[in-house]
Amino acid sequence: MPLALRVVQSLSEAAGILAADSRTTLLSGGTLVMRDVNEGRLTDGTLLRVTDPAWRQIQVSGTRIELGAGATMAAILASRELGFLHAAARAVGGPAIRNMATIGGNLFAAAPYGDFAVALLALDAQVMVLAGYGSPRAVPIEEFLAGRSRGEARLVASVQFNRPVAPGDFRFLKVSRVKPKGLSVLSIAAHLPGHASRIGQARVAYGAMGPLPVRARGVERALEGKALDANGIAAARAAALEGVQPVTDAIASDWYRREVLPVHLGRLLANQS
Ligand SMILES: Cc1cc2nc3c(=O)[nH]c(=O)nc-3n(C[C@H](O)[C@H](O)[C@H](O)COP(=O)(O)OP(=O)(O)OC[C@H]3O[C@@H](n4cnc5c(N)ncnc54)[C@H](O)[C@@H]3O)c2cc1C
Numbered sequence: 001m002p003l004a005l006r007v008v009q010s011l012s013e014a015a016g017i018l019a020a021d022s023r024t025t026l027l028s029g030g031t032l033v034m035r036d037v038n039e040g041r042l043t044d045g046t047l048l049r050v051t052d053p054a055w056r057q058i059q060v061s062g063t064r065i066e067l068g069a070g071a072t073m074a075a076i077l078a079s080r081e082l083g084f085l086h087a088a089a090r091a092v093g094g095p096a097i098r099n100m101a102t103i104g105g106n107l108f109a110a111a112p113y114g115d116f117a118v119a120l121l122a123l124d125a126q127v128m129v130l131a132g133y134g135s136p137r138a139v140p141i142e143e144f145l146a147g148r149s150r151g152e153a154r155l156v157a158s159v160q161f162n163r164p165v166a167p168g169d170f171r172f173l174k175v176s177r178v179k180p181k182g183l184s185v186l187s188i189a190a191h192l193p194g195h196a197s198r199i200g201q202a203r204v205a206y207g208a209m210g211p212l213p214v215r216a217r218g219v220e221r222a223l224e225g226k227a228l229d230a231n232g233i234a235a236a237r238a239a240a241l242e243g244v245q246p247v248t249d250a251i252a253s254d255w256y257r258r259e260v261l262p263v264h265l266g267r268l269l270a271n272q273s
Pocket of ligand 1: 025026027028029030031032033034035069070091092093094097100101102103104105106107108109112113114115116154155156157181182183184
């Protein structure tokens, strides 16, 4: 059976189709799906495209931000209100990829991809999931990522999170061997409330330091109540490797990733990245 293409208007119709047929694949920006098609890994079933404009919307109301899962990295970069996310959006591929690559697709991208998902993890995003006809259910991003490989989330409608209170509360860096658009040796996102005096309830996340984006819980604990001075940064660096299981791939070995992570974490916290 050849591949079929089906186009639907509404998100709930798409969610219903995806729930009913495991051989249907959602086609979002298509940067990964179409590569699978072109390279012969995806040869039958149905590709499903959604035209609902709400799926691509970006809404900022007060401190709450909602990004439609179909919004692209280019759309994030075009939004002045989302300046704190520009480094994370710019980390995804080159301009042609960013014109197509979506927020939703990035949540499903395997390491060393998934740079934007690392930022969403540090921002404690809620992932709005449609598992069939009905209303979206809010799933905390950590729970969402843990269940991702089980195929529980058939359709992500949007992601929601709060805007960091102060400029500089949110930081992101990506380390790659090829500039400016190589794949991640690692990425780090940090939400550092109170960074100007004493940190409270930091959330720090890593990409490519495991099969999924992971929280750096040791670093978060080490930073609690500390100033971002030499002592605070040294404590964070000492805890940098707690709980990580870096991948070995064509970009870097797990050993190399472990060696360089504390150095880049220190630079990010010192605002020298
Ligand atoms: C040359 C190249 C360079 C790249 N560089 C980077 C990089 O530097 N950093 C990086 O993070 N990524 C990179 N990528 C990977 C990819 O482009 C991004 O991760 C992108 O965000 C994927 O989004 P997409 O919309 O294209 O996903 P698609 O290809 O459309 O979909 C990918 C998967 O996610 C599923 N999916 C997509 N959206 C949803 C949704 N809303 N709900 C449920 N399932 C969904 C699809 O069904 C499919 O299984 C690169 C890819 C290429 C080809």
